Amino acid sequence: MPQATGGDTARPELRYDGRRPSGMREPDPGPLGLQGKRMSLFSPIAALSLATIIFAIDTLTPFDIAIAVLYVAVVLLALNFADRRRILLIGAGCMALTLLSFILSHGARFDSGPVARCLVSLSAIGITTLLAAKVKAGIAVLGESERRYRHIFLATGVAILEMDFSEVGTAIAALKTAGRGIDAVRAEDPGFARRMLGKMRLINANDTTLTMFGAGSVADFRAALPQLAPKEMEGALWSMLSALWDGSTAYEAESLMGTLDGRRLNVLFTVAVPSERPELGQVLVTIMDVTARREAEDALHHAQAELAHVTRVATLGELTASIAHEVNQPLAAIVTNGEAGLRWLNRPEPELQEGRTSLQSMVDDAKRASAVIKRLRALSSKSTPQQAAFALDELITETVTLVRRELDGHRAHLSLKLDEDLPPAFGDRVQIQQVLINLIVNACQAMGTVEGRPRDLGISCSVADGALEMTVADSGPGFDPDTASSLFNAFYTTKANGMGMGLSICRSILEAHGGRIRASAAHNAGATFTVSLPAHKEAL
Missing domain, CATH: 3.30.450.20 (PAS domain)
Structure with a gap:
């Protein structure tokens, strides 16, 4: 059985060798147990004494009754100390004493009365002996079952x-x-x-x-x-x-x-x-x-989070051009609006309203740049997952902005089909964005070799069977349907220089959110990846 290891002194593995641990005594047998031991010592003496008395009375007294029937008491006493074989022997001995007493008392005379009493006594002793032997066998089975249960009870891990x-x-x-x-x-x-x-x-x-x-x-x-x-x-x-x-x-x-x-x-x-x-x-x-198992699971989750962070940073490295373009846009707009504002203010008669408009545009552009940097820091930081409600359509729109240069570089034609009335999703927004970035980048790279037909990339979101669904469909070469179950395995890749970790991390992230991801290949060309996420409960 696994034992606790974190922060505690390690304990040896429990192995049962048939002995009780030191300092632990067998349970007290109680009054009934002690009484049973005394009975097992007293019963043989009582049985022998009773048989002797019955034999003496049956042999030496002229009573016209079946005295030998009392031997059944001897057989019953034998249940306390004899096993099944010895009970049969004791019963046979009692029957022999009955016959011996009859011969000693009546000799060769076979009167109907004494013979009948002798036969009744023999029948009673025989039947009692057989029943006692059967009861003893049942007691033995019950005792063995009790010992087996007690052994399991004490020795199980x-x-x-x-x-x-x-x-x-x-x-x-x-x-x-x-x-x-x-x-x-x-x-x-x-x-x-x-x-x-x-x-x-x-x-x-x-x-x-x-x-x-x-x-x-x-x-x-x-x-x-x-x-x-x-x-x-x-x-x-x-x-x-x-x-x-x-x-x-x-x-x-x-x-x-x-x-x-x-x-x-x-x-x-x-x-x-x-x-x-x-x-x-x-x-x-x-x-x-299950302390050790829980610690192992926590360590595994931590390792998965570390790997997801590394992959996220690597993905951002691939999107450097898109990121630079996204940040340069508001910075260039700030410069343009600042220069325009100066011109409006430097006129012989300053245009204050136009200057205010330029200054407000500068503030808006600065906020845009700040928002871009904030999103990038969130994606690159190694922070604890933050579970919260978020709008799936807004997440898709924001992510597309980040990967716009990747889309343009692969000449991909993007079509969005977003439902703005969807209930909010629930989970870590940054991790779900990482999943979407991985899927979009994979789709762009898959379509990089497509010639002679459009490079279409479609992204949509909807509600299906009570869950939120996000779909990324491309017109690339697709994949063999027989390999669909292997796409999400770690280190499995169809890229020449791929590591095979992107889709595996996507699946881990979604399963941790209570969602799932599945892939399907189109009949002509392309692949579709569908992500299912639970909706925020308060919105349902």
Whole structure:
């Protein structure tokens, strides 16, 4: 099982070798267990003594009753100390004593009364012996099943808790009877979930649980359990209570939990309620430490973000000419408007209104230049993703402005089909812009070899099946439909000098946003890439 490594002392991998960890004792067998041990010692003596007494009474007394029937008590006592084979032997011995007693008491006389009593006794002993042997075999199977379950319970690498939620079930039933719902309870009584946690009684826990949470015994873990659920876990507690409220027999969630030695674990826990115990008297909770897996996922996401940033900067390098042109335009306009304003003011009679107009144009052009630089800084910076609502049509228009020189350099004819009434998209605007830039640059480069027909690039946005869709379609050479599934794999490329990371990063960005990307090849020529994004929930 993975263990926490970040910021904590590394723990050895748990391996079960049939022994309990040091300092952990076998559970107390309790009064019934001790009583069973005493019975196993007393029963052979009692059985031997009882058989001796029955034989003496049956042989030495003239009672006209089937005294030997009492041997069934000897056979039943044998259940406490003998296995199936020995029970059969004891039963056969009792039958032999019955016959011996008959011979000693009656000799060669075979009167109907004594013979009938002897046959009744033999029948009773035989039937009881067979039933006792069958019961013993069943007990052996049950005992083996219990030992196997206990071995699995103690040795498995997943923490297993056997718990009693009956008080929680009683509280839920009372609230449901009063006509209250879980949402109303959460709004009116925020501390309800924490109180219910205190009512979840731990019955038993396996060794993995004690190792995972740093507990010396089940009693220590039981006492500390309510404090091991931090505030971050309350959302999962409310969800679990909601599942129990609705009568669900299973619940699963990922959350944070504390340990007795002060560590914090990312855990995946499941709650299973037997369908035959709806009163929640027996609930099985399993807990898996996924801290190492979560840290690995975070490291992977960080590496993907770093790679996406590098690719974004590399793309900006390819667009240097377009960027310089985009920045030079407002700067040149500022100079032109400034010179015009000076001329208006230097006249014998200054034209103040014309001068104001020139100055206002200079301010507007400066803001344009500032906006361009701000967008470029956002694209090149290594900042934390910012989730927010944004207009998809505005993003497309802004991106086209950035890549205009790329479009002109490849003689691509651009057509836009934008729906201005779309609901806003939700996500990191810069990352989605990176996806669109990659798709446009790929399309321009793909059409760079096209001769004898138009180089058309179409970009559109719309709503389909409740999601926002953005389409980039080119008239390039396209691709083999058999390779469509490989286009988004890392290091797969159809370019001579390509790295094969652009589309892979696009897919990673979109999947992180809850969206997706797909490619389709046209029948004659060209390729179409369709991006799906979730709309902002508040706008729906």
